[in-house]
Amino acid sequence: MGRPVDGHQANARNGLISIAEREPIVPAVIQLFLQPWTALPSIFLTGLLSAALNPKPGLFVLAFIPQFVDPTRGSVSMQMMVYGVWFAVLTALGFALMGIFATVLSRYLY
DSSP, rough: OOOOHHHHHHHHHHHEEEEEHHSSOOOOOHHHSSSOOHHHHHHHHHHHHHHHHSSSHHHHHHHGGGGGOOGSSOOOHHHHHHHHHHHHHHHHHHHHHHHHHHHHHHHHOO
């Protein structure tokens, strides 16, 4: 015979069962695609602002890029800006490709 179940455990189990029966539990990622398309610009803006206000990529660029700067090749500031823009372009391209792949993959997952 199993361990006796007290009233709280039984209530919690019954509550979870009733929630699961009443409405299916859908992962948050799939719920994003079920929202109306009018909400997507606000989601994009939220992601853009959170990425733009995140200081970690800027600190990474300031720590990583200087090793490639050569003072004999011209202005150090210009080289830093060119490398920083190049890094931003490659990062944006990578994220765009991941987004496209995730969109295509989501068609097969749900």
